[in-house]
Amino acid sequence: MGRSRGARRFAAAIVGAIVGVGGTLFAAGAVANCAGLQGATVRWVVPSHAGGGYDAYSRLLQPFLEQRLGARIVVENRPEAGGIVGAAQIRDARPDGATLGLINASGLLAVNVLEESRAPDPLTDFSLIGRVVSNHVVLFTGRDSGFSDIAALLEASQSRPVVVAVRDAGSAALFAVPVTASLLNMPYELVGGYSGSASRTLALIRGDVDIAVSHLDSVEGQVRSGELVPLLRISGPATLLPGVPGLGGPDGLAVQRAALARGPFPEAMQAADDLAELIGAGRIVVAPPGLPASLQLCLEETLSGALADPALETAAQRAGLSLEPAGRAETRAGLAAAASSADRFRGLIRAAVAQTRE
Amino acid sequence: MDGTILDAALQALGLVFSWPYILYPVAGTLLAMLFSASPGLNSSGLMALAIPLTYAWDPLAVMLLFGAFVGGATFMGSVTAILFNIPGKAQNAVTMLDGYPMTQQGQARTAIGCAAASSALGSTFGVFLLIALIPLMRAAAVALGPPEYLMLAVWGLTTLAALVGSSLVKGLAAAGLGLSLAMIGYDPRTAELRFTFGLDYLHDGLNLVPVFLGLFALAGVIDLIASGRETLSGQSRHQDLGGSVAEGVRSVFRHFGLFLRSSLIGTVIGAIPGIGSAVAGFIAYGHASQSARDRSRFGQGDIRGVLAPEAANDAKDGGALVPTLALGIPGGTGTAVLLGALSLHGLTPGREMLTGNLVLVFVLIWSLFLSNWITSLLGLALVNPMARLSTIRTARLIPFILALAVFGALQYRGLIGDAVCAVLFGVVGYLMKRFDWPRVPLVIALALAPMFETNLHLTLRLQELGRVDFWSRPLVLLLLALTVVSLFLGPFLGRLRAFRAGRRGRAGGGRP
Numbered sequence: 089m090g091r092s093r094g095a096r097r098f099a100a101a102i103v104g105a106i107v108g109v110g111g112t113l114f115a116a117g118a119v120a121n122c123a124g125l126q127g128a129t130v131r132w133v134v135p136s137h138a139g140g141g142y143d144a145y146s147r148l149l150q151p152f153l154e155q156r157l158g159a160r161i162v163v164e165n166r167p168e169a170g171g172i173v174g175a176a177q178i179r180d181a182r183p184d185g186a187t188l189g190l191i192n193a194s195g196l197l198a199v200n201v202l203e204e205s206r207a208p209d210p211l212t213d214f215s216l217i218g219r220v221v222s223n224h225v226v227l228f229t230g231r232d233s234g235f236s237d238i239a240a241l242l243e244a245s246q247s248r249p250v251v252v253a254v255r256d257a258g259s260a261a262l263f264a265v266p267v268t269a270s271l272l273n274m275p276y277e278l279v280g281g282y283s284g285s286a287s288r289t290l291a292l293i294r295g296d297v298d299i300a301v302s303h304l305d306s307v308e309g310q311v312r313s314g315e316l317v318p319l320l321r322i323s324g325p326a327t328l329l330p331g332v333p334g335l336g337g338p339d340g341l342a343v344q345r346a347a348l349a350r351g352p353f354p355e356a357m358q359a360a361d362d363l364a365e366l367i368g369a370g371r372i373v374v375a376p377p378g379l380p381a382s383l384q385l386c387l388e389e390t391l392s393g394a395l396a397d398p399a400l401e402t403a404a405q406r407a408g409l410s411l412e413p414a415g416r417a418e419t420r421a422g423l424a425a426a427a428s429s430a431d432r433f434r435g436l437i438r439a440a441v442a443q444t445r446e
Numbered sequence: 447m448d449g450t451i452l453d454a455a456l457q458a459l460g461l462v463f464s465w466p467y468i469l470y471p472v473a474g475t476l477l478a479m480l481f482s483a484s485p486g487l488n489s490s491g492l493m494a495l496a497i498p499l500t501y502a503w504d505p506l507a508v509m510l511l512f513g514a515f516v517g518g519a520t521f522m523g524s525v526t527a528i529l530f531n532i533p534g535k536a537q538n539a540v541t542m543l544d545g546y547p548m549t550q551q552g553q554a555r556t557a558i559g560c561a562a563a564s565s566a567l568g569s570t571f572g573v574f575l576l577i578a579l580i581p582l583m584r585a586a587a588v589a590l591g592p593p594e595y596l597m598l599a600v601w602g603l604t605t606l607a608a609l610v611g612s613s614l615v616k617g618l619a620a621a622g623l624g625l626s627l628a629m630i631g632y633d634p635r636t637a638e639l640r641f642t643f644g645l646d647y648l649h650d651g652l653n654l655v656p657v658f659l660g661l662f663a664l665a666g667v668i669d670l671i672a673s674g675r676e677t678l679s680g681q682s683r684h685q686d687l688g689g690s691v692a693e694g695v696r697s698v699f700r701h702f703g704l705f706l707r708s709s710l711i712g713t714v715i716g717a718i719p720g721i722g723s724a725v726a727g728f729i730a731y732g733h734a735s736q737s738a739r740d741r742s743r744f745g746q747g748d749i750r751g752v753l754a755p756e757a758a759n760d761a762k763d764g765g766a767l768v769p770t771l772a773l774g775i776p777g778g779t780g781t782a783v784l785l786g787a788l789s790l791h792g793l794t795p796g797r798e799m800l801t802g803n804l805v806l807v808f809v810l811i812w813s814l815f816l817s818n819w820i821t822s823l824l825g826l827a828l829v830n831p832m833a834r835l836s837t838i839r840t841a842r843l844i845p846f847i848l849a850l851a852v853f854g855a856l857q858y859r860g861l862i863g864d865a866v867c868a869v870l871f872g873v874v875g876y877l878m879k880r881f882d883w884p885r886v887p888l889v890i891a892l893a894l895a896p897m898f899e900t901n902l903h904l905t906l907r908l909q910e911l912g913r914v915d916f917w918s919r920p921l922v923l924l925l926l927a928l929t930v931v932s933l934f935l936g937p938f939l940g941r942l943r944a945f946r947a948g949r950r951g952r953a954g955g956g957r958p
Contacts, residue, residue, distance in 0.1 A: 137719075138782035147786055166650070173632045173650055180646045206639065251911055277911055281904045286719040286775045293773060294588045296913050309774035309785070309795060407786060 125185050126158040133164050133178050133189035135171025137284030141306035141409075142171075145220055145371055146190050148404055152394040161188075167283050171195060171259065172207045179208040183215065183378040185387060193369040193423055194223060197430045198263040198437050211423050214374035215384055218391045219414040219422070222368040224324030225264050226332070228307065228316045229299050230292035238319045238333060238341065241299065242274055249275040253282045253297040254444065260367055261301040262444070264322050266436040267363045268301075268335060271342040271356055273349060280444030292316060304328060308408045323364035336360030362429035369426035370412070372419055388416055451580055451804065458808030462510065462816060470507050474514025475817040479824065493783040505791045509806050512787050513813025516763055516780050524561045524756060525825060525832055529554060530847050531666040532659065532854060537759050539658040540727040543886055544744065544751025546666065551747050558829045559694020560749050561756045562822040564705060567698060568757030569818030571709035572716065572764025573811055580807075583772040583800060587717065592904035593916050595718060597925035598729070599898035603891065604932045605732025616883050624891025627652050628899075647863035654724055654893060656855040656864040660871025661878075661885050663851040668876040670840055691829055697749045698757075704734055704750055705757050712758030716765025719775055726762045727755030728893045731886075736932055745886055760818055767814070771795050771807055 132150065136142040143165060150161050166174030171192050181187035193210040200209050208214065227238075235241040241250065250269075254261040262278075269276045279297055282288040285306035291297050293315055301322065310316040320341065321334040334340045338357065346356035373391055375384075394400055395413040404411050414422065430437070461467055481492040493515050500508050523538035528545030541561060548557040579586045603621075630641045631651030642648040698705050708730040715726035734754035735744040744751050769775040774795040776782035785795065793799060799807060855868040878885050908914040916922060 138776060143782060144786055147783060176649055180649070251913055279904065279907050279911070279913075281900055281907070283900070284719075286769075289773070289775055290588065290719065290769070291591075294591050296591055296908055313774060313795070315773055406791075 128159045128186060130157065130159045130161045130185065131164055131181075131187045132161050133166055133174045133187065135166055135174030135189065135191060137167045137286060138165045140285040141303045142190050142192065142371060144305065144407065144409060148400065148407060148409060149190075149220070149373075149391075149394060152397055152400045153390060156390045156394055171255075172199070175208045176206075178374055178376055179213045181376045183376040183380070183383075185375065185379070185383050188217070188373060188375050188387070190220065190371055191374050192223075192260065193372045194366050194426060194430075195259045195262070197366065197369060197423070197427050198260070198433070199441070200427075201430050201434045201437055202441060210369070210372065210374070211420070211427060213377055215377055215379035216416050216419050216423075217373040217375055217384075217387050218395075218416055219412070219419040220371045220373060220395065221410055221412045222370040222422075223260065223303055224328055225260055225301055225322045225367050226304050226318050226324070226329065227268065227299055227301050227320040227322055228292060228311075228318055230295060231315050231317060232295060233292070233298060233317070235298070235317070235319065241319060242272060244298075245274045245276070249277045250299060251277050251279060251297045253288045253291045253300040254278050254280050254440075255282055255284070255288070260303070262440050263430070263433055263437045264301045264363065264367060266440040267359065267433050268320070268322055270436060271335065271359055272345050278440060278443045289316065305409050323367045336364050359432070362432055366426045366429040366433070369423055370414075370419075372423075451577075454804040455577065455808050458805050459812055461506065461805070461809055462812040467506065467510055470510035471514040471813040471816045472820065474511040474813070475820040475824075478515050478817065479821055493780065493787065496787075500787070503791075505793060505806060506809060508787060508791055509810040510813045512784050513810040514817035516767075516784060516814050516817075524565070524759075525558060525828075526850075528557045528561060528752070529832060530843075530850065531663045532847065532850055533655075537724050537727055537762075539654070539662075539724060539889070540731045540755040541752055541759075542658075542662055543731065544746070544748050546662070547745070547747035548749070548752065553747065554832075555691050555829050556694040556697070556749065557752050558832070559691035559826065560697045560752050561694070562691075562825045562829075563695040563698045564708075564753045564756040565760040565825075566819050566822035567705065568709045568712060569760035569763060569815065571706070571757070572713045572761035573815045573818075574764075575710075575713050575761075576764040576767055576811060577808075579768060580800065580804075583768055587769040587772040587775070590714075590718060590921065591914065591919075592901045592908060593914055593919055593922045594925065595897060596901035596905045597922050597929070598715070598718075599894050599901060601925050601929045601932065602725070602729040602732055602894045603898065604929050605729070605736045605890070613882070617887050620878070620884050621887035621891045624888035625895050627657075627888075628892050628895030647861070647867075652867065652892065653864060654889075656868040657871050657892065658889060659851045659855050660868040660873075661875035661889065663847065663854075664868060664872025665875025665879055665885075667844055667847055667851070668872060669879060670844065691826055694749070698753055701750055701753055704737065704754060707733060707737070708754040708757040709761035712761030713765035715758070716762030717768040719769055724893050725897060726758040728890050730754040730758035732890055745884070763814060763818070764811075767811070771800065771810075 130153075132146055134142050134146045143163070146163050150163060153159075154161050164174075166177055174189065175191050175196055178187055178189040178191070191210060191214070196207050196210050199205050199207045210216075229235045229241065235244065244250070252261070252265050254265060265276065265278065268274075279291075282291055282300070285302050288297075288300040288302065289307055289310055292300055293310075299319070304311070304318075304324070307316055311318060318329050318332045321329055321332055323336070324334075326334060335342050336357065337343075337360070340357070340360055342356040342360040343353050346353050375387060379387070392413065392415060395411060401411065462471065477492060493512060496511065496515070500511065503511075523533055524541045524545070527533040527538045527542035529549055531542050531546040533539040533542055545557045545561065548554065626641075628651070630648050632638070632649060633640055639649065711730045711733060712726045715729060731751060731754050734750045735741050735748075738744070738748075738750060763780075766776070766781045770781040770785060772795070774785060776785050788795060793803060793806070851868065852865050855864045856862070875885055877883075878888075905914065905916060909916055
């Protein structure tokens with residue numbers, strides 16, 4: 089008797105559990121259109137560590153997008169493998185607006201020139217929502233490195249290779265460093281596996297490496313506090329860092345070094361411009377491919393509306409984050425131009441990736 | 447500590463406890479507790495929400511509020527870990543290894559009392575170490591590099607030797623399984639896929655939260671059903687619950703050496719950027735079991751298994767502020783959002799802030815300190831009503847626990863695959879428990895493997911390029927010595943004790 093009552097009780101427990109779990113699964117079902125995002129949870133994938141530039145931009149956008157969508161946005165950092173893991177997660181998610189993210193378009197374009205690449209292609213593997221900002225990349229050293237300027241670094245590189253901290257396949261450094269080094273005739277060794285700007289910055293401060301390449305907004309605090317010293321603007325306008333030499337342009341370091349080596353000026357200048365084009369592909373908000381047209385339009389409008397919000401502009405200014413928004417068409421055009429630039433650097437990128445995998 | 451630092455510390459303390467500023471840390475703590483107790487929410491999300499709301503505030507109020515957000519979130523997740531085998535966050539997972547067995551033995555109040563006391567005191571340790579380090583903060587932030595991180599991971603992994611349970615072979619096999627499972631997904635260095643068997647879900651590797659929920663919470667539910675127990679604690683009335691809060695609090699002082707060592711482990715791990723929040727608790731737990739004379743109760747409801755991870759988890763917050771304040775480099779997600787808030791108010795962490803804005807730095811530290819204490823004291827006040835839950839009839843509790851576990855797995859990243867993963871590991875966990883295979887070595891190996899792998903690659907490369915000398919770094923050598931001692935001295939002493947006991951036994955047996 090007692091046994092059968094116990095059995096009934098456990099049967100009831102199992103039924104209750106199935107109802108509970110079933111209810112939970114049902115409640116977690118994804119929404120299918122933009123209006124349906126009201127009250128939903130949107131997963132916002134950041135393919136880098138917390139604390140870096142991509143994270144800062146995502147958290148800057150988060151409340152403004154939440155307000156406009158009426159959804160809760162959960163920022164998720166997926167830094168593995170140079171952000172390829174995070175980008176692949178966006179690509180592989182359902183195109184229902186419940187997964188969005190901010191990708192490093194130039195890093196992905198660069199790694200895609202490798203035949204064996206499995207990384208998502210920003211041009212074909214996502215629904216483009218819009219660009220938040222073009223990237224500007226700077227070459228830094230640590231305060232105690234002994235390199236007061238780029239000339240000192242280049243001089244030292246003639247007696248031993250410069251040691252560079254890089255992330256891994258998928259990061260801007262993997263093409264920015266070899267291209268810059270080839271234009272400056274600077275021998276280098278890459279140390280891959282520093283998975284975010286925080287770990288690269290610490291590596292520079294500790295003196296594990298000589299230099300690293302970062303987006304300026306990722307390390308602005310350390311530059312202001314004097315822990316990091318900017319040596320060279322690989323891309324970006326002179327106003328970005330007054331007094332710091334630039335790589336490109338008619339009076340840039342690439343042309344000066346080419347002159348010194350009696351090399352072809354125009355080619356060096358073109359290579360530096362192509363590099364800036366590739367880097368400038370920027371930080372782009374994407375969704376999984378195959379987004380329904382109404383949802384695509386709504387998300388584009390939501391993003392552009394948020395980026396034009398004066399409150400967001402003020403917040404970005406206070407946080408030292410610049411904004412260069414662009415709609416889908418302009419973003420796509422920029423990506424196409426950057427992709428052809430990436431193709432030009434195929435050999436250098438392949439050699440750099442091979443070095444990090446040694 | 448020089449006079450300037452002491453003056454700033456006292457001035458900040460006065461500010462924190464002055465009216466109306468005291469309201470900010472109190473409100474911040476309550477909000478952080480509320481968020482951390484809700485599945486799928488966390489204090490980083492709360493901070494992100496608060497950033498735009500605090501644009502117009504003065505920096506002092508912002509420091510008070512955000513300090514409380516950083517500190518107020520850890521403890522509440524331990525309560526569900528202890529009572530229901532469901533960790534609120536990944537970092538609370540390790541507490542359930544011994545906390546939940548204590549609940550099953552009717553010791554829920556003791557476990558929660560111990561968790562609350564070790565959390566509060568652990569955070570105090572972390573905060574005071576942080577204050578002591580202020581003059582040396584930059585040096586402390588850069589003292590550890592890839593070789594030290596590597597050796598910390600190696601030391602953590604060697605603690606597995608103490609947790610293998612009754613069979614060394616089974617324990618090592620479980621640890622090997624954990625290391626193998628950690629290899630699934632993209633190689634963190636080369637971005638090549640490993641062991642994904644064509645499944646997209648596995649590209650990302652196995653996430654700790656669904657694995658923990660499955661191996662412990664769901665396996666525990668299956669075991670509960672199979673055991674036919676009427677309530678979690680085996681008791682039917684609240685007054686039947688054994689243990690007491692006071693006993694839990696006293697246990698921290700009874701094992702004060704372990705508390706200090708665990709807090710130190712937590713502070714050091716907290717200062718390493720990018721290391722998952724679960725790592726500190728696991729290394730402290732491994733150390734507790736390894737350094738114990740009698741390890742037989744670990745995993746069965748040993749209070750030291752609650753004390754060590756709880757102290758480490760809360761001491762970690764103080765450690766995480768070292769690179770944040772010294773260099774503007776966040777130790778984790780919470781401090782990353784904190785940095786965002788500081789930059790919005792024109793505050794740049796680093797030397798400038800540590801000299802020009804030292805009072806504000808102390809306001810942040812004291813707010814963190816206060817919020818950790820408020821959380822623990824409130825947690826203690828809630829012990830009795832929460833402990834009653836363990837006397838609810840199993841038949842009513844099982845659907846609740848199951849739904850909470852699956853919801854927790856789903857809510858974490860919104861992936862159905864996580865719920866499936868939790869269920870699969872639920873079955874694996876139950877079978878491991880049933881056939882006496884230890885689960886703890888598996889989860890520790892899974893948690894520590896990424897730290898080990900990344901830093902092994904970095905150390906080898908930097909050594910090859912002559913940028914580090916592994917064998918000339920004092921901290922590496924210290925950790926190496928600790929590892930060797932852990933591996934060989936423990937078993938040697940055990941054998942020596944057994945030999946002596948055997949000799950005494952033989953001598954005793956010889957007497958008429």
